[in-house]
Amino acid sequence: MSVTVRPRRSPAARRVRAAALLALGASLALGACGSGAPSDPVTADAAIDAAKGAAPEPVVPDRWPLTGVAADDVVNRPAVAVKIENPKEVRPQTGLDQADVVWEQVVEGGVTRFVAVYNSQLPTEVGPIRSIRPMDPAITAPLKGLVAFSGGQAGFVTSLADSGVQILSHDRGDGGFYRAKTAKAPHNVFGTLATFLEQADADHQNLPPEQFSFARAVAQSSAVTAGTPAASVAVHISSYSNPGWDWDAEAGAWLRSESGVPATAPSGARLSAANVVVVRVDLVDSGTVDPAGSPVPETKLVGTGEALVASGGQTLAATWSKPSTDAPLTLTAADGSTVTLAPGNTWVELVPNGSGTVTVS
The missing domain is CATH 3.50.90.10 (YerB-like)
Structure with a gap:
């Protein structure tokens, strides 16, 4: 006995078909209530064509694209x-x-x-x-x-x-x-x-594309599955800026400090991150100066370089790449696989090559 398997229609296709059938049903009902003449096939075809041409509704995912966190109330709005x-x-x-x-x-x-x-x-x-x-x-x-x-x-x-x-x-x-x-x-x-x-205009009203790849759970993130345990990540950006991140297992987060002083929100709560991504970059003179006459530096973000990813109390060496201004920055592990982050918020530290340092302990 042969069995015919029909391909499953997408939600958008099912909506179009449902709209077409409703329109067709309405036209048949109107015909039945009239003189008894059969319904006009041209009218039915037009209704189907109109339904097919209807703009599809935005597809809202079940996870926030910038955090990978699952939610039932993801709202279609821009970043x-x-x-x-x-x-x-x-x-x-x-x-x-x-x-x-x-x-x-x-x-x-x-x-x-x-x-x-x-x-x-x-x-x-x-x-x-x-x-x-x-x-x-x-x-x-x-x-x-x-x-x-x-x-x-x-x-x-x-x-x-x-x-x-x-x-x-x-x-x-x-x-x-x-x-x-x-x-x-x-x-x-x-x-x-x-x-x-x-104030978002018609071209800037939808959810942002995913900027990083996320695991479904912290335990499945790349740093946890393939990285090395770490208690802290100390970053030296300049003589003025020395952010640090300490792993808090109870909070399940990296806690931020500024030159050894706990960084907080106005509420007093520590600033924290599910992921810390350190990106080693070239820092060049932009050729301009600020109002005080100081040279304005420019971080070069189109290209490739070394990176470090911290998630779940572990760190993993990686490579970052960004082929163009409008392309997301991607993270690749030593084996060539795409690095996945833990669900949650991410802080990206742009650390200058040469003058900047990163210390993991």
């Missing part, structure tokens, strides 16, 4: 990347503890600045918000979302806008920015994520 400063006088910053991904980059004088990316969580406010730098397009373009900032050289702003993101600028009066009375300029610009999202 919002916000430039947040990091000199000692502004700590603790607002909203860093709720970012899906935080990139740390070195700017003038060895001070670092953050690109904090929000998607799965939306804190009420974020800041202090500062200006963009020449490496920001390579960080934000793969997200295909919004970038909020306050200030930046004209050439940097143009490059960011040309990278395909939607820019939200405090300087040009976009909504969502305000000056707090609790700090002095220029450290007093904060933002409201909900208002930023309200």
